[in-house]
Ligand SMILES: *[C@@H]1O[C@H](CO)[C@@H](O)[C@H](O)[C@H]1NC(C)=O
Ligand SMILES: *[C@@H]1O[C@H](CO)[C@@H](O)[C@H](O)[C@H]1NC(C)=O
Ligand SMILES: *[C@@H]1O[C@H](CO)[C@@H](O)[C@H](O)[C@H]1NC(C)=O
Ligand SMILES: *[C@@H]1O[C@H](CO)[C@@H](O)[C@H](O)[C@H]1NC(C)=O
């Protein structure tokens with residue numbers, strides 16, 4: 001995990017997520033013979049001169065570097081915004097968009113990072129996105145490519161992305177002119193895999209970072225997919241279909257439905273899901289990216305900090321009102337549990353049977 005320390009564009013009360021903790025070990029001096037001390041002194045002097053020489057050399061290269069950086073930064077959207085402290089690798093990922101629909105005013109020179117959450121259905125991406133959107137400087141505009149017309153061809157896909165990254169996309173998540181990270185959520189089966197070459201090219205050209213969000217327990221994902229598609233017709237919550245809920249009661253009602261899995265197709269299906277995720281990571285491996293697992297977001301607080309750090313955002317505690325639907329052991333959620341158990345035991349998917357996710361209380 002790389003640790004970055006350039007916090008120059010953050011305000012006094014804002015913190016970045018990680019600080020390097022240097023520990024200084026000071027040993028108590030001991031009595032040593034005079035000759036030994038002289039030897040040490042001589043050695044120290046030689047070292048000193050050497051360090052001085054090295055420093056002089058570095059100052060020269062540093063000057064060259066700053067020149068180089070200034071040259072690169074000028075390539076950005078607004079020539080009057082530049083940040084001399086920016087690390088070189090970051091330059092392609094820093095943007096100063098100029099929206100057509102509003103003025104960025106006092107935040108015109110606040111840098112903006114572009115991202116896309118790449119995920120699969122029922123992997124917790126809805127919840128993950130509400131968490132991210134609770135950050136005052138982040139706008140994630142939802143599943144913009146769930147609308148088929150927008151992903152009909154590559155030019156339409158690129159045009160819609162341009163609109164998002166220029167801050168001209170409006171959704172309930174769009175924030176004010178002081179957004180520091182802007183993006184959207186994209187399911188792998190929404191034109192992403194088919195058009196991956198053009199999309200990777202676009203990500204690299206425009207400096208878009210990818211956030212992969214996957215669920216480790218693909219059996220639970222499968223249950224969630226089946227339950228969600230059942231509810232589309234059954235509409236268990238007083239005649240309305242809901243994919244995400246905001247109260248434990250609603251969650252409890254939706255969880256009463258137990259799907260029956262086709263045991264014969266179980267392993268091929270899990271293999272296919274696994275392969276799809278691996279293929280997506282393979283396609284996008286040359287873009288700047290991070291891989292996040294739903295289970296880690298639930299169990300490990302540092303995961304969300306890592307995401308904020310990845311987007312170079314001031315670190316905040318992120319919250320969501322969504323409630324998890326399936327909170328009981330997986331054995332309670334499947335009609336034909338014994339078949340499923342028998343099928344998966346002794347395979348590499350065996351761990352999916354035992355796995356326990358945390359209760360809804362942790363997600364409130
Ligand atoms: C660039 O930033 C400056 C300073 O904030 C602002 O006044 C100006 O309008 C911006 N220009 C463009 C082209 O965005
Ligand atoms: C791409 O799709 C959009 C939206 O469906 C359509 O308006 C446009 O004509 C299409 N462009 C090409 C080049 O096919
Ligand atoms: C975050 O948003 C606040 C309020 O709009 C703004 O004052 C601040 O400059 C923004 N921070 C960054 C890093 O853009
Ligand atoms: C369904 O409707 C009834 C009557 O209006 C209400 O009491 C109940 O809380 C509702 N249930 C849910 C899950 O919204």
Ligand SMILES: *[C@@H]1O[C@H](CO)[C@@H](O)[C@H](O)[C@H]1NC(C)=O
Pocket residue numbers: 300301302303
């Ligand atoms: C949480 O995640 C961090 C970073 O990935 C890792 O170093 C740490 O061991 C994890 N903690 C637990 C309790 O799993």
